[in-house]
Each structure stands twice: as C-alpha cells, then as structure tokens.
Amino acid sequence: MSKSFRSIRGIHDGLTSDVRRWRHIEQTARDVFKCYAFSEVRLPVLEPTALFVRSIGEETDIVSKEMYHFTDQGGDDICLRPEGTAGAVRAYLQAGLTRSGSQRWFYTGPMFRRERPQKGRLRQFQQIGVEWLNVQGPLEDAELLAMAHAFLSELGLPSLRLEINSLGCPVCRPDYRNKLVVYLKSRTDCLCETCNVRIEKNPLRVLDCKNESCQAQLADAPEMASHLCNDCETHFFGLKQALDVLDIPYHVNPRIVRGLDYYNRTAFEIITDQLGAQGTVLAGGRYDGLVGELGGPATPAVGFALGLERIAMLLPETEAELPDIGIVAIGDSVSAYALNVAAELRKAGCSVVHCGGGSAKRQFKMADREHVRFVAVIGEDEMHSNHITLKNMADGNQETLVLNQVITTCLSG
RNA sequence: GUGGAUGUAGCUCAAUGGUAGAGCCCCGGCUUGUGAUGCCGGUGGUUGUGGGUUCGAGUCCCAUCAUCCACCCCA
Missing domain, CATH: 3.40.50.800 (Anticodon-binding domain)
Structure with missing residues (x-):
C-alpha cells in the first residue's frame, strides 16, 4: 500500500507477536522483582537536557552525539531520555526521599539514542531499569545480581555469562588512571587512532577497545583490580564472596568499562553470544556519586538496565491467544x-x-x-x-x- | 559518523539488456444450517525514489532513501 509514510529510521512498530513477548518479559520481571521488594515507578520520557549532560558526562558518546534534544516553544532545552538512571535519581531528589531510607525501584519504558541501527540496536528501544538508592554494602550489589540472575533464569535463559569488575572510586581511580596513562603513552605508536584520543579524554575506555592490536598492547597494562584502595578492595571481595555463597557463576573481567561516567566500584554485564555484535543483554553497576552530583546529599546506589528487545530476540515465538x-x-x-x-x-x-x-x-x-x-x-x-x-x-x-x-x-x- | 550486502505483487522469491512470473495469502464459485484438504476462476506491479547510458533497463552507471550486517557505541 502507501509507502509515503514510514516509521522513522531505527524506530520500529511493536506488533502483536512482539508485544506478546514483551509482556511476558515484563510480567516475569514484576513477579521476580516483587520477591525482592522492588516497586514500580513511572518516569517522564522528556527531561531537561542538562540532567544528562551532568550525570552521564559531556564527553560520552551518548551525550555528545546521540541525544534527541531540542528547544521547546517556551525556550527550554529538553530531550528524549537516552537512559533511565538520571531521571530516577532526579525524581528521587525531587520527591525529597533522601531521608527515607533506601528506595527499591524499577521501571519500564522507551529510551532514545540516535545511533546507526543494527541488530539489537534501535533508536527507540525499551529498557527495564532497576535502581536501589541509598545502599552501600557489597551484599546489596550481590543481591541485585541475584535478582537479575533469577529473572533471566525464570525466562529460561540461564546460559548467559555474567562478567563483573570494580572501577574503583574517587580515592583510588585517579591514581590508577595516571599509571594507565603513563603506560599507554609509552606505546602510542601501537594503538589505534581513537585510542590515542582516548588517552587524554577517557583512558579507561582504551581497555574496552576491540581492535586486536590495541588489545595486544594491553596484556601488561596495569589493572584497576590491583590498584583498588582498601575500601574498594573490601567491597569487591565482599561481592565475590556473596556471589559464591549464592551460587551465582561469574567471571571477573578487568576490561569492563562503563560508557557512562557516573559508575564507580561494581560494574557488571550479562552477555550472550547469540546476538552478534550487540551481545550485552543486561548491564549496570554502582553509582555512589550520582545523587551528590545532581545536588543531593552523598547517597550510594546500585542499579542495572536490561534491553527488552534484545531479550525478546532470545525468546521463542509465543502462541497467539485465540478466541474461544x-x-x-x-x-x-x-x-x-x-x-x-x-x-x-x-x-x-x-x-x-x-x-x-x-x-x-x-x-x-x-x-x-x-x-x-x-x-x-x-x-x-x-x-x-x-x-x-x-x-x-x-x-x-x-x-x-x-x-x-x-x-x-x-x-x- | 564509516564500510559491505540488499530493495520486484500483501508475504517468500524468479526473470542471458528484448512482452514482469510462480507459490502462499486474499476474493468469488463448486446449488445457500457447517470450516481447514480438493477442483475451477479472479483481484493485485509506474520493479524503493530521481536521474543517466541504450533502438530498448527489473537487469548497466550515478545519486538518494530505506532495510540488514559489521565498525563504533551500548541495553
């Protein structure tokens, strides 16, 4: 029929068979999260642009080139949210909840990033996000991972790989960062162009480069794990111990670097090899500095987000409900x-x-x-x-x- | 943002530069209170779009748009 109107590039319709799977995923999340006493919140799709510049970081790809932002009729600079954590923290502060103990939240909804579409990568995509605000122990990190693990197992997707790392904190990271920069600068010739830029802007991202020659150079690079301060070290150890107790298999991967600036200490990804290049199905970590960064009192927190469409791709087709x-x-x-x-x-x-x-x-x-x-x-x-x-x-x-x-x-x- | 592949009927796909086809779907019929399989018939296309080469372009060339995959990035 008429091909004069099409959906926008990278923005797809969810037809009945898609929605059936999405609902199944969401229902499973609700059931599992309920057992961990997490409650659903509904947060705005439109937020002030400055919120993300401040939280995610000005130099990140998301903020520097992927956000859909515009000036509205009243002259305000607003944008379609590229992720959920910043808005959740904003809502947490706006509601004055910093003195009310910890908050266990989850939410679901569309996120927007103007990237080149690819398998498992859309410009409008859906996430289920989980935020646990005002908790600091490694036990909570482990419990959150246990919840993610339970959720994926419940969906029948147990054969995924959990990778964890510690990114350090403002006490130990600058020192590590300096050592890494020194190391990298001694071999700039062998690193790719983008990595040479990264050395100045965000040296940790070099660790994440997929370029083979870069990876070869990193074999002897200093690792964050061996430069953690005592508190970070204890925290990371506590997390691993708790995961062992809970019988949740994991791999320590010193290469994990989050693309959003607000993460510290615990970072993790759950990965599949069945989705081609976009294999991360669930990812998150600790963001102890974010509440403070957005103007609140120092408040530690952990969270993760999962991609609904990516998980849906791993699930079998479900039968349509037919009329009786x-x-x-x-x-x-x-x-x-x-x-x-x-x-x-x-x-x-x-x-x-x-x-x-x-x-x-x-x-x-x-x-x-x-x-x-x-x-x-x-x-x-x-x-x-x-x-x-x-x-x-x-x-x-x-x-x-x-x-x-x-x-x-x-x-x- | 950079590469590679691909765009033909609603869907899946054919068509040595020479009249655009098949299967499925859809519609109608095989005597109207009984469906799927069967048989007969039918609708449906400016070959993504715009240029160019040619006597002639679905086919060759250029541009553009879209989809898919990879880089990159990330959920």
Whole structure:
C-alpha cells in the first residue's frame, strides 16, 4: 500500500507477536522483582537536557552525539531520555526521599539514542531499569545480581555469562588512571587512532577497545583490580564472596568499562553470544556519586538496565491467544438473540467473536480463519429451544447444550 | 559518523539488456444450517525514489532513501 509514510529510521512498530513477548518479559520481571521488594515507578520520557549532560558526562558518546534534544516553544532545552538512571535519581531528589531510607525501584519504558541501527540496536528501544538508592554494602550489589540472575533464569535463559569488575572510586581511580596513562603513552605508536584520543579524554575506555592490536598492547597494562584502595578492595571481595555463597557463576573481567561516567566500584554485564555484535543483554553497576552530583546529599546506589528487545530476540515465538468461540448466527431473525448470547459468554470470561453474516458456509469459513476453538451455531431452532449447537472445530463433533454448559466447556480448556 | 550486502505483487522469491512470473495469502464459485484438504476462476506491479547510458533497463552507471550486517557505541 502507501509507502509515503514510514516509521522513522531505527524506530520500529511493536506488533502483536512482539508485544506478546514483551509482556511476558515484563510480567516475569514484576513477579521476580516483587520477591525482592522492588516497586514500580513511572518516569517522564522528556527531561531537561542538562540532567544528562551532568550525570552521564559531556564527553560520552551518548551525550555528545546521540541525544534527541531540542528547544521547546517556551525556550527550554529538553530531550528524549537516552537512559533511565538520571531521571530516577532526579525524581528521587525531587520527591525529597533522601531521608527515607533506601528506595527499591524499577521501571519500564522507551529510551532514545540516535545511533546507526543494527541488530539489537534501535533508536527507540525499551529498557527495564532497576535502581536501589541509598545502599552501600557489597551484599546489596550481590543481591541485585541475584535478582537479575533469577529473572533471566525464570525466562529460561540461564546460559548467559555474567562478567563483573570494580572501577574503583574517587580515592583510588585517579591514581590508577595516571599509571594507565603513563603506560599507554609509552606505546602510542601501537594503538589505534581513537585510542590515542582516548588517552587524554577517557583512558579507561582504551581497555574496552576491540581492535586486536590495541588489545595486544594491553596484556601488561596495569589493572584497576590491583590498584583498588582498601575500601574498594573490601567491597569487591565482599561481592565475590556473596556471589559464591549464592551460587551465582561469574567471571571477573578487568576490561569492563562503563560508557557512562557516573559508575564507580561494581560494574557488571550479562552477555550472550547469540546476538552478534550487540551481545550485552543486561548491564549496570554502582553509582555512589550520582545523587551528590545532581545536588543531593552523598547517597550510594546500585542499579542495572536490561534491553527488552534484545531479550525478546532470545525468546521463542509465543502462541497467539485465540478466541474461544465464534458465533455463527443463521438468519436475520436471530441476530439480536445471538448478540445477547455473545454478551453472556463474555460476561462469563470467554473470548468471543462474531463470524460476520451471510450463509452458514461463509460464517464457518470466517470462524476457521479466526482459529476459534468452538463455533456456537445459533439459528431459529436453537433460539426457540433456548439451546446452542456447539461445534468443536478440532474434531468436528457437535452437540446441543444450554448456555451454562457452553461456558463450562469453553472455560475448561 | 564509516564500510559491505540488499530493495520486484500483501508475504517468500524468479526473470542471458528484448512482452514482469510462480507459490502462499486474499476474493468469488463448486446449488445457500457447517470450516481447514480438493477442483475451477479472479483481484493485485509506474520493479524503493530521481536521474543517466541504450533502438530498448527489473537487469548497466550515478545519486538518494530505506532495510540488514559489521565498525563504533551500548541495553
């Protein structure tokens, strides 16, 4: 048909089979998160641009080139959120919750980043985000990972790889960063162009470079793990110990670097090899400095986000829910009666469709196309005797029943 | 932002530079109170868009847009 209107590049429609899977993922998340006492919040899609510049970091790709931002009619600089954590922290502060103990939140909704579309990468995509505000122990980090692990297992996706790392904190990271810069500067010739730029702007990102020659140079690079301060060291050790106790398999990967500036200490990713280049299905970490950065009191926190579409790609197709009953009404004289029968069936919880009009043959064809389990035939005979002829479409058998029998038959599977 | 591949019917795909086709879907019929399989018939295309080469372009060239994949980035 008309191809003059298409959805915007990288922004896709969620049709029924997609939504079925998304709902399954979301429902599983709600069920699992409930056991950990997390509660749902709904946060704005539009936020002040400055919020993300401040929280994610001006030099990051997300802020420097991927945000959809614009000036609105009132002259305010606003943007479509590229992620959820900054908005959650903003809401937490705005509601004055910093003195109310810890908050356990989750949310779901669309995020927007203007990247080049690819497998597992859209310009509008959905995340389920989890934020645990005002907690500082490694046990909470472990518990959050346990929750993520339980969620993925519940979905039947246990064969994913959990990688963890510690990014240090403002006490130990600057020192480590300096050592890394010295190391990298001694071999600038062997590093790719972008990495040479990174040495000045964000040297930790060099560790994450996928360029083989860069990786080769990093074999002897100083690792954050061996430069952690005592507190970070204890924290990381505590996390690993708790994960062992909980029997959650993990791999320490010193290469994990988060692309958002607010992370510190614990960083983690859950990865699949089945999605090509975009294999990160869930990722997050600790952001102890973010609440303070956004103007609140020093408040430690952990969180993660997962990509709904990416997880959906790992799930098998789910069957559509088909109507229980198709109404075949024969003759104009019964149409009002048939309408009432349908209403009664629906009131009882059956899903019911009318099969149009015309000949019985025509209506049965329609019933077949709708894949109904049963057809309720209603003609003058049925109307006068107050019965319904119910045909089982799978085996072709049919019997004459009263309304209540029809309801039990259709609700009993 | 940079590369590579691909755009033909609603869908999946054909068509040595020479009349655009098939399967599925859809619609109708096979005597009207019984569907799927069967048989017969039918609708449906400015070949993504715009230029160019040619007597002639779905096919070759250029541009543009979109999709997919990779780089990059990240959920």
